[in-house]
Amino acid sequence: MSTDPFVLEVNGRSHEVTDAHPGESLLRVLRERLGLAGSKNACEEGECGSCTVLVDGQTVCSCLVLASTAAGRQITTIEGVAGDDGLSHVQEAFVDAGAVQCGFCTPGLIVSTGSLLESDPDPSDLAVREAISGNLCRCTGYGRVLEAVHLAATRLGGST
């Protein structure tokens, strides 16, 4: 049993989804039907944030969103974060600050960080901790992640 076809707008491109089952999450459709495997699948119940994407500018756990309900909305995944001219400031800062170890949480953290810095360009430590508290990381203990967020904030501030 499949749902009626629907169209997802992902990273500025339209994708027709023709063969999804009714219960499929946005995460499943992104990963398995659209070939966008950058969003990760660590808990699939909205606890770990590895699947974080933007839907109409809001961070959501794509594992908790029914794919068909995201039709007509603007979806941004980790694959859409880098521009044509290369990595974003946030992505570069994660590499430079040593915030990446196994890297499984990294795509979700980068999407969450980008969203934070949009609304708060110079966040305090506590604001960063709160903003990323929905993104579990098992490798870093978050120390280098905090460094990366502040480094990205500095560089973004410097570039405007």
Added chain:
Amino acid sequence: MTHLATSRRTAAPRIGEDAPRPDGVPKVAGTFAFSSDLHHDRMLWGGTLRSPHASARIRSLDISAAVAVTGVHAVLTHEDVPGSPNYGLEHRDQPVLAADVVRYEGEPVAIVAADNPEAVRMAIDAIAVDYEPLEPLVDPDLAERADPIHPDGNLVRRINLVHGDQGVRGEVQVEGIYEVGMQDQAFLGPESGMAVPAEDGGIDLYVATQWLHSDRDQVADCLGLDTARVRLTLSGVGGAFGAREDLSLHVHLCMLALHTRRPVKMVYSREESFHGHVHRHPARMWFRHHADRDGTIVRVESRLVLDGGAYASSSGAVIANATCFAVGPYRVPSAHIDGAVVRTNNPPCGAMRGFGAVQTCFAHEAQMDRLADALEMDPVELRLHNALAPGDELLTGQTITGTAPVAEVIRTCADHPSGASMAVDPMELPGGAGRTADPEHVVRGEAFALGFKNLLFSEGFDDSSEASCRLADGVATITSACAEVGQGFVTLAQQITREVLGVDGVVLLPASTDGIGSAGSTSASRQTWMSGGAIQEACGQVRVQLLDRLAFEHGVDAADLVVADGRVVSMAGGLEVDLAEATAEPIEASVVFRHAPTLPLDGNGQGDAHVSFAFSAHRAIVDVDVELGLVKVVELTTSQDVGRVLNPLQTVGQLEGGAAQGVGLAVMEEVLVQDGRIRNASFTDYLVPTALDMPPVEIAALIEQAEPGAPFGAKGIGEPPSISSTAAVAAAIRDATGLDLPRVPVRPTDIVFPEGAA
């Protein structure tokens, strides 16, 4: 001591510099392929039927309805295992698929391959298993007297360590019983992989693991195939921490792929992952410390019981560590440690970061604080007074011949000024974002803990590592089967190669079992030393060949030549050759690297069983809401014995990340097992520290004393941060509350109802 500010940053960083990870860019771009991201156009999906019972007899198993589900290509049971029915790291005691009995909840019973995950689920539901549930053995203290739940018996291993004069008694004695709950590694990347049948009747398995060659040997055994026809390639690993040292879905995937002649992919759900890998052993520990009035420890007695769960995994090595390091890094001339690990119908336990030393550190550090209390002595002074030093004897009778900067680790950590202020924002109080804390009920505590463990494998195990280096056209290509699991070996491999060969271009080939021997396990803090050592030696041999060749060609003395910045120059002047030109004809070398041999423990737990040791200290500051029983870890300060810092950035990352897992065990992480069944197999119910739970980790000092035999003098650094951190946090909660708190994780009820009313 190294200060991070002294580190250099250059285009092609070498040893001691902040090299960025070579896999960093694909990981931040979302293009790095983890084992759950694999795809093949012809692939099927695999799934596993697991036992709902902790202990049961299987009366019958009927797969006919499952086979009939649309889209199903295979339903396989124990009868379909082509080779050895069992696998295991130390003992081949664990069935690939259960035959007549199941011994833990979640034990695999049947496997399915189908066109899509929905058909897999329907087929699993359609398999009819008639179980006769049995009373599970769940109390490890009863295991040795209970009927055996496995043909190998219920005692996996006992080490009765007897050291020194057994008649010694101390003027002051303190005694305690301690308990550590079951911790999960909780790596984020679920067990997953893909098996692809090969033309030659063999199989290619792409999987996330810690030890490709051990997996390969076990898989080949179970498939009844020659190892040459079983090829494993490391797929992107989303964390490991010990949980990927054992097989999980490996044989299942290969069986399904060989049976269907199609590639098969499998990804565990989080719930399945909790059942699909081993956990940290829960421990019950009794200790009695004897000391003289001046604080000199004269004897320690202890009994340790670790719950190994249904199958052996690496339990034998875990109890050896727990026993050998039971008293911590202190001089103890007389000891009797009775360490046992037993089989029960609880979830199987095995490797996790710290590997036996975590459990006993929690206990021995609580004992040290108790002893300090009894002696009315400063707890840090008591530790310094008894601290191990080079030349001292361990409980095993082994003399420490390498570095052991224990006093330096203690002093630098204890003397480091604290930056902790009182909480201002309610979010910083215990209870955090829930904003439940009343500041009037919040008390602060501070405490100190010290720990150590062995590096590399012990007890005579030859955990060698092979690596090869090929220098061609000025670019070095390194081959090693070392599993990169996030720790940053790929970075170090490049740094080491650049350092030895003076090249910028370094290519690290994918880790696989094809064309190279074992690198050993990515565990026991051993890969920097072992595979790093193999790469250092292989590159060193290439360098010698290169210089000999140029010396011969140009009629100069090889000893006069140096390689630097992509050129070979003679120190006397006159010769300067571009490295790319000099290696148009490639140079290769391959090395099997071994550490100094060790010996098995004898019947009294005595012997030179270990290669090297690493030490760490943590000081914790906590705030406790005594009304609600909630804890906020405010600050952690640490010093660690690291040998030499090879990459400052990655070193800090290991110390911070390891401490986070220690904080988790101290205050929130526990696999709750009731009647042998896991009650919280999800990230909703098994709590992992978030960014709001973790305090800043202050690194007071990285003690650099080059360790003999280690490449560049560097010790492994991954495990110590997880050892002393838990003990420090628990002790700080004791300091804040005045409670005994003999168990971790410390639960709210332990604080609010300390008499066990919970």
